[in-house]
Amino acid sequence: MPQTRAIIAIDQGTTSSRAIAFRTDGSIAAVAQREFRQIYPASGWVEHDPEEIWSATLEVTREAIDGAEAAGLAIIAIGITNQRETTIVWDRRTGKAIHNAIVWQDRRTAGVCARLRDEGVEDLVTERTGLLLDPYFSATKIAWILDHVDGARDRAARGDLAFGTVDSFLIWRLTGGRVHVTDATNAARTNLCGLTTSAWDDRLLEVFGVPGSLLPEIRDCAADFGETDTAVLGRRLPVLGVAGDQQAAAVGQACFRPGDIKSTYGTGCFVILNTGDTPVRSSNRLLSTLCYRIAGHSTYALEGAIFVSGAVVQWLRDGLGIIGSASETEALARSVGDTGGVFLVPAFTGLGAPYWDAEARGAMFGLTRDTGRAHLARAALESVAYQTRDLFRAMAEDGVKPGTLRVDGGMSANDWLMQFLADILGIPVERPTVTETTALGAAALAALQAGLYGSLEDVAASWVLDRRFEPDMAPATRRHLLSGWDEAITRTRIRIG
Numbered sequence: 001m002p003q004t005r006a007i008i009a010i011d012q013g014t015t016s017s018r019a020i021a022f023r024t025d026g027s028i029a030a031v032a033q034r035e036f037r038q039i040y041p042a043s044g045w046v047e048h049d050p051e052e053i054w055s056a057t058l059e060v061t062r063e064a065i066d067g068a069e070a071a072g073l074a075i076i077a078i079g080i081t082n083q084r085e086t087t088i089v090w091d092r093r094t095g096k097a098i099h100n101a102i103v104w105q106d107r108r109t110a111g112v113c114a115r116l117r118d119e120g121v122e123d124l125v126t127e128r129t130g131l132l133l134d135p136y137f138s139a140t141k142i143a144w145i146l147d148h149v150d151g152a153r154d155r156a157a158r159g160d161l162a163f164g165t166v167d168s169f170l171i172w173r174l175t176g177g178r179v180h181v182t183d184a185t186n187a188a189r190t191n192l193c194g195l196t197t198s199a200w201d202d203r204l205l206e207v208f209g210v211p212g213s214l215l216p217e218i219r220d221c222a223a224d225f226g227e228t229d230t231a232v233l234g235r236r237l238p239v240l241g242v243a244g245d246q247q248a249a250a251v252g253q254a255c256f257r258p259g260d261i262k263s264t265y266g267t268g269c270f271v272i273l274n275t276g277d278t279p280v281r282s283s284n285r286l287l288s289t290l291c292y293r294i295a296g297h298s299t300y301a302l303e304g305a306i307f308v309s310g311a312v313v314q315w316l317r318d319g320l321g322i323i324g325s326a327s328e329t330e331a332l333a334r335s336v337g338d339t340g341g342v343f344l345v346p347a348f349t350g351l352g353a354p355y356w357d358a359e360a361r362g363a364m365f366g367l368t369r370d371t372g373r374a375h376l377a378r379a380a381l382e383s384v385a386y387q388t389r390d391l392f393r394a395m396a397e398d399g400v401k402p403g404t405l406r407v408d409g410g411m412s413a414n415d416w417l418m419q420f421l422a423d424i425l426g427i428p429v430e431r432p433t434v435t436e437t438t439a440l441g442a443a444a445l446a447a448l449q450a451g452l453y454g455s456l457e458d459v460a461a462s463w464v465l466d467r468r469f470e471p472d473m474a475p476a477t478r479r480h481l482l483s484g485w486d487e488a489i490t491r492t493r494i495r496i497g
Contacts, residue, residue, distance in 0.1 A: 006073040009439035014267040017056040021068035022443040026462035030067030032060035044107035047100035079241035079442030081248035082166040087141035102141040105349040109140035110358035130195040130288030139191035139208040163214035176229030182216040183242035184293040222449040241445025246270040252437030254460035265411035269309035284394035304353040304391030308346040322373040332377035341366035343488035344379040354394040386485040408437040423473035433466040
């Protein structure tokens, strides 16, 4: 009997690396995952050790391959999806990073962005990239590394260094340093790439002080990204699909029609709305970005980014020590009728869309002697729904009012939170049977390039509904809660001192 074919999806996230073996029907055959350190050198700074990213990724990829083959599956390709904007600069000869990875959450270049904004640069950046001038994106991170590592600018000028988002770094390592590429969705998140051209922009390179010699070649999301070196995985496997995590999730959620919308709840929360063949320019500080690029054709999206969603639960566990695991939060939230008036604004690394306030920091309001860990856990979960509502309000002001939201990511398994989300948004929330849609999207892109899928319609046919959460909150209750949240946001943004 011939073996069933499968794709390995590498899902390199902010707090862990995982690899999942998907059968061609979208079902999961094997999973492996490893967490790695979060490094906080200063307030608002977030780094990763690239060697830890690589070792974790290599371990889980090998485990997933072994697990799939033990189940009788034949691995035919790899797809990669990754935390976006996170910046790595490495030596082309040794493959070693010259500095820790600067993570998308990092705010160290807020001052640089403020200076460039004062110089009138933001309109140029937004017009050409669809993005805002913010530390979130890669450009100022690259420049920071070049300016703060001894000799880095000279080495870059000589062509000795390479830049990549995490996908590019992993492809370099997987291919034994033979291939320096990225995909169009990751390139679109750097502040250096034209939104409608999917090409590096010389004017932006000049503005940010980034040498073109550092940059990888840009390819479509479904394309040939090289073959793995036999010394790495013991075999040659083609890498055929790559997309940034949120774009990959949009593919995994089959958001292929204009108006389709998904929200991924991982470390952060990211809402992507398919806008079709034409970018939609937001008047409310949402991002115009690439949804995916296939066969040379670009599909665009409107995006809102929340820096902290799942990370707030991680903070309850690792920072406060009031829970032992993330799964405890659902029972704690159900154990109290409300938060007792507590609102938690998790602006640990600033506020993302629609505020883009790099200087904001987390705050809690409404604490009393009666406040307990259940109230804090519930307030943490509620903050995720409230922040999502802020994005939807901005979309509504841009003239877009989605009727249904598809959800995925680790937090989507929390039934209480998904119901509260539906209640706060006032629209149905749909959760698929496979919530690992980020990895699924990467696998689908690789399968498309490999010819296992004939079209995006074939990908859409594999999407299956698990549960639909209908809104069931009195409008007066919703208004009261949102009024409290809006007040908490206002107070959080007040500068002290």
